[in-house]
Amino acid sequence: MNVETLPGLPLTKEQLNNILAGMSVGYIKPTDLRTTSPILPPFKKLGVLVDYDDIVEATTDSKSSTSKENKLNIKSTQAQDYSCIQCRRHLPTAHLLDLHITEQHDLYFAASVERGDKPRYSCYIEECVVKFNDPQERKDHCIKVHKFPPNYRFDQAKASKVHKCKNSSDMDVDVDNNVPLATESKLPYIKAFNFGHPTQRTFNTRKERGTGKALLDVQAMKDALNDMD
């Protein structure tokens, strides 16, 4: 291409046209040699300097709750975690708490899982849109695709297992293990009305006893139905 120009002078329209005519429309790729030269200085890895006094101050503040100042501090650190109102389980994010409440305490969800028409279990990663039929399938997905550790601490299946063990030991009766956990939580607890005149002042332990009885009754009913078949 012959472009006769003096360096530093602006090109005329014709000259520019000639230069552009010699070029081709191009897509610049990140792998092109001219694009790989670094512009920013190399990243310097940095750690955090922790001040022990601050840590001690924060710890003592959270322990004592007498002064107003301390109350403010507690508000800024303790009140910001996500905990389940029903079972007091603490979870680090809103998404995990949402999953926990849905999977452990939502009867509609339990019913829809039982129906099994479509996958209901969401992935532990909020941004992942894949859904699964059962928790084990989800666990496999998280380990294989997202490289989660096999003993992921916020696993919902783990929580339900612990819950199940607790219940079975509390009841102290030989209940069929195949009965799903959802059935137990489905049983309603009806509180006795007293209209401000309780007959006796005592620790209310009816809930546990009542649940056990009701469950036994359900079991008995199931057995009876099986006998009928």
Add this chain to the structure above:
Amino acid sequence: METAGEVPAPPGQMNNTALRHKIREYARQQRKDLRTNTTDALRFGLGQIKDKIMELENLGIKDVQGMAGRIKRRKHADTKDMYRLSHAFLQGNDNINAFAEVQGATQVIIKELTGTHVQHQIEAAECLCNFSLGDAHVCEKITTMAGSYLVTLLNSQEPRLKRSCLWTLANIIATCSKSAKTLLQMQLATKLWKMYTTSSSDIDAYQEDTGICLYLIANHAASSITTEDRRHIARHLHMKQPTEPAADYYMFIVFQFEVVGLENNLCSAHFQHLLNYFMDNLKTNLSTSTGKLHIIYGVRVLANMFATRPLIGRLDSQADQLVSTLNQLFALGDAGLTMDLMQLLKNIVDAQSMDNDFLLKQICVYASPVIVNSC
């Protein structure tokens, strides 16, 4: 007639005292917050702490091994343990390697990170941040064992915890591309983009840290970005505004992730946003490195945008502004930039999205050996 001495106390005196007390309390709380923020900002490189702090407890390999054995035995690390470990990691790579060699010690820190006590979580995250100053094998260990938790805790509400996780992730990505790839499989890019584009108050602003993380991914592991991540970023391109913090990294990230690729069907609104973003944020000062990053990669992104021949529509209304911008950039006389600008000009002319005669008449390209050689 009332005398001056007999004037009764104003009825609002009690309220004033209460108000003063309240203001004093708020001021004290604000001072405390500021002090915490300042402490947060104190960051050191490996071994740098020895030069900066004279009265420092010298912690060696044996101390670290002792502490690691102790926390492993007790299956718990308290505040003091994590504080001393954090300081030991800052003092040298030998300490980091010594801790990494003790089987089961890292798990204890991770247990604290995933616990229910917020303060312990913060301390554990800061401890891991200093631990991530180690070599690639240490970073791989952190990623395998705690990567998922670090990514999960980015959604935490505790600012200090969130920031420590971001710093740890940045250290890991900068050290080991294999770890960066693993972290990307945990959908880190999508999460970071969300944080990068979310506008928040000054105190809770994470754009700078997320911008650095995304920059490091774009620099070291851009090839490991998944199609889903790329699609998510393409869909949410318009969420970042040029006036927000860390805006200069934007064009580099968009270019390196090949968001304006042939396979991504971007609509005209996205292209309009990119064009406006580039022109609005233009500082023709090549002396600052981030400003240079914005200009050079912005030109490349625009060149690719016109090369893909999208449904841009006519840009006649913006022709004047575009010509003025190009003239300013040509006037800088930077050799590499001029080559990219010529490519951009060619692509604009070929896209026929504005009056080419007007464009070529108004544009002011200075003759230079680069232009002649490039043709």
